[in-house]
Amino acid sequence: MASSESQLLRRHFDYGGAPVAPVFRRSLRFPFWNSVHANTDPNPKNHPSLRVKIQAQADTMMKPVSDNKIPHVLTVAGSDSGGGAGIQADLKACAARRVYCSTVITAVTAQNTVGVQGVNIVPEDFVAEQLQSVLSDMHVDVVKTGMLPSLNIVKVLCQILRKFPVKALVVDPVMKSSSGDVLAGSSVLTGFLEELLPMTDIVTPNIKEASVLLGNVPLKSVSDMRTAAKLIHDMGPRNVLVKGGDLPNSLDSVDVFFDGDEFYELCSPRINTRNSHGTGCTLASCIAAELAKGSSMLSAVKTAKHFIDAALDYSRDLAIGNGVQGPFDHFFELKNINHSSWRQNMFNPNDLLLYAVTDSGMNMKWGRSIAEAVKAAVEGGATIVQLREKDAETRDFLDASKVCLEICRSYGVPLLINDRLDVVLACDADGVHVGQSDMPVRLARSLLGPEKIIGVSCKTPEQAHQAWIDGADYIGCGGVYPTNTKANNRTIGLEGLKKVCEASKLPVVAIGGIGLSNARAVMEIGEPNLKGVAVVSSLFDRECILTDTRNLHALLSEPALLIQ
């Protein structure tokens, strides 16, 4: 070996004269793993003289945090040699959701598509050391946990999390692999119940894990899952998601989300595939990633569920390994395929119910910023927002869009930008709304990719048909009534709106002169694809945006007007 190379190696492995021993001394097989605890400290770094040195290094590593922060998830989980679940799934999920991911490894598993052949638990001191390294140096937004194979690991984790609080803690209480092998035995339960769950923002048990947490009660139906979610919520976590991927005899894959007040059933058709290894890890990491970006809990959970759906759908025929539990592809978005099903998932037409469109002139008149106006509108119940700032300077518009995006994300409300694809891309807004003389929809789709929402203004059945062919997600139809926010705009009336709705294969939102006095008449035309009304003046040319939005939302939510 060349001497510089050997020096480099020595620097890595020679710990200040302490006896060098491998961190993991033996490969242990099931079912003995639970009793794996080194009787002598196997960690050469625990040599006292070395501890001081390493602490000094860690202290000098504390660097000022740069302004250019990227959302950051720390996963505390086990390694899956097959690359389908655990740490490997978490890294891929975070990368796919464009979030930085650091890793604390709690166990190394020898695992493939057949099952788990061996587990080697990392000593809790070394888990603590990894946690300390990451958390003392980096700004972590969200911690996500997976396989926590020993009670002592759960304990050190809780201890260190108390020292370094983060924005959110996502706990996937991994107990068995999908192949049925034990990954954490019942000894960890006390740690979960007494320490971890009370600190948790969301816990994501599958059916079997939920049953174990509740003392092995059988869970056989969605109604049982609801009961379980409530009982687990009583154990301390602020939100619970009971996953139904393994619910027997179910055509749908239903997850039950409970936030302490409301239950939500997240339902998608069960995808017929062997490639579902790592879905639980991926779901929890996606939730963590969305929370790190600033999403609300419900919207993070919904996005994560959509992501799993799309990934399983795309990977249903993937052939990796010869066993019964294959991994799936987290990076399906990079592949050049038709993503129509993914796009439909991401865009919920019911979001068109109360569509708030901003106007710079009105904001100026009332002396408020775009962000103030948007905040009041989403607080009042706007279900989607479009920034329509025709006169703003690009730089100001971009800055305002970023602030509005943060506000909208925290309410789970999509934010679209009028016309400006460059601004959509620059701030990663949820989509664009274009007019008939703006960027053609087909080009907008190829520039923005499959995931963004694209809406287009249409006055005629022909334009509505073209919008569908070109890959739009919805159409805005109007002006239904005369309006002063658009010069020389032809009014099409309720008759024109009805004709366009009948011809449109896409969901429609009505626009033009609509407010509290006439929204009922618009919705009462009774077209199933008319999903809501878009409003400008009746929200933003008002003294109190919040009150006017609330009133309009209440009217549109009347059961007689709601078309699902």
Ligand SMILES: Nc1ncnc2c1ncn2[C@@H]1O[C@H](COP(=O)(O)OP(=O)(O)O)[C@@H](O)[C@H]1O
């Ligand atoms: N075949 C499937 N089709 C669609 N979604 C699935 C399928 N299997 C699992 N899921 C979804 O994947 C996520 C993980 O669920 P589950 O398999 O129950 O958890 P775990 O992987 O922890 O056992 C859930 O959102 C569930 O609804």
Ligand SMILES: Cc1ncc(COP(=O)(O)O)c(N)n1
């Ligand atoms: C290291 C590790 N962590 C978690 C899982 C659970 O994943 P799945 O339920 O899909 O088998 C696993 N199999 N291995």
Ligand SMILES: [Mg+2]
């Ligand atoms: Mg699963």
